[in-house]
Amino acid sequence: MRLIYTGIAILLVSVAVFAAEGDHDSLRGNVPLLEERTPEPLYEVENNDLRRIRAYPMQPPTIPHKIDNYQVDLNANRCMTCHSRRRVAESQAPMVSVTHYMDRDGNFLAELSPRRYFCSQCHVPQTTAPTQVGNTFQDIDEIIREQRQRGQ
Ligand code: HEC
Ligand code: HEC
Incomplete structure (x- = not known):
């Protein structure tokens, strides 16, 4: 059980880090996780x-x-x-x-x-x-x- 809690904690921390840095996803660009990105134009x-x-x-x-x-x-x-x-x-x-x-x-x-x-x-x-x-x-x-x- 403790292992699961530790797992969840690590996951949450990494989500927080990603959200804070914001530029780890090439599709999202550096838009924070909780904000919506302006979609690409249709090429x-x-x-x-x-x-x-x-x-x-x-x-x-x-x-x-x-x-x-x-x-x-x-x-x-x-x-x-x-x-x-x-x-x-x-x-x-x-x-x-x-x-x-x-x-x-x-x-x-x-x-x-x-x-x-x-x-x-x-x-x-x-x-x-x-x-x-x-x-x-x-x-x-x-x-x-x-x-x-x-x-x-
Ligand atoms: C699994 C992959 C695959 C699928 C599915 C496929 N092709 Fe191809 N096609 C290729 C490859 C690889 C080549 C180039 C080498 C060769 O001719 O096999 C090619 C070549 C061609 C060429 C050029 C032929 C030439 O001699 O210059 C045409 C036109 C073409 N495909 C049309 C189609 C059409 C239309 C369909 C659907 C009905 C289709 N292909 C489905 C892989 C695929
Ligand atoms: C109305 C006729 C027509 C239809 C329908 C059509 N094509 Fe073509 N296609 C052509 C012609 C003509 C060319 C030669 C280049 C050109 O004039 O656009 C071509 C070129 C190609 C080539 C390039 C072959 C090469 O050697 O570079 C591919 C690949 C191809 N078509 C795939 C498709 C696929 C996949 C579809 C269906 C989703 C499709 N075509 C539907 C007429 C058609």
């Missing part, structure tokens, strides 16, 4: 139809167009009305690649694989929002170039 979704570079060959490409109100559920898959094999002549959208027709054992299916059905599990549109945290990602080409230079 524009990029909709320029320009395909972006992929950071590595296996990256699911980001979506260069808006997907507002595109229905993807048990009854319909709006994405496939443009991206399926049969629709690309009409839509001029890139076809979902062959991996989207493969099951987990590598067999090719006639239809979209169920594990690739919910597109936005992997593909996301981009917004003009500023990045919240830093990023030190380096393209593999840069790493290879640096290593070659060092080797010479």
Whole structure:
């Protein structure tokens, strides 16, 4: 029992410390716990139809167009009305690649694989929002170039 009380006391003290310092949560900024934060503005979704570079060959490409109100559920898959094999002549959208027709054992299916059905599990549109945290990602080409230079 005493252990539980000690636990609760430690928890309360840490909440108090967090509340006092106030700047431990990147989402809240340095707004005190008991105050409400002014919400971020709604940022524009990029909709320029320009395909972006992929950071590595296996990256699911980001979506260069808006997907507002595109229905993807048990009854319909709006994405496939443009991206399926049969629709690309009409839509001029890139076809979902062959991996989207493969099951987990590598067999090719006639239809979209169920594990690739919910597109936005992997593909996301981009917004003009500023990045919240830093990023030190380096393209593999840069790493290879640096290593070659060092080797010479
Ligand atoms: C009205 C047709 C249409 C619909 C519906 C549609 N797309 Fe697209 N999509 C396109 C076209 C056309 C492009 C090529 C770039 C452009 O013109 O925007 C594209 C590009 C893409 C790309 C970029 C591919 C690459 O190689 O960079 C992705 C990813 C994508 N769409 C995913 C989706 C997803 C996910 C949905 C559903 C939420 C969807 N699209 C719905 C037409 C469509
Ligand atoms: C489990 C993750 C996943 C899901 C779900 C998924 N994709 Fe992809 N997609 C990828 C990956 C990874 C790539 C890039 C490598 C590849 O082609 O497999 C890709 C590539 C693509 C491309 C570019 C193809 C090309 O050859 O340039 C399009 C377009 C695309 N996906 C559309 C879709 C659509 C539409 C859906 C929903 C019907 C979907 N994807 C569902 C992971 C996914």
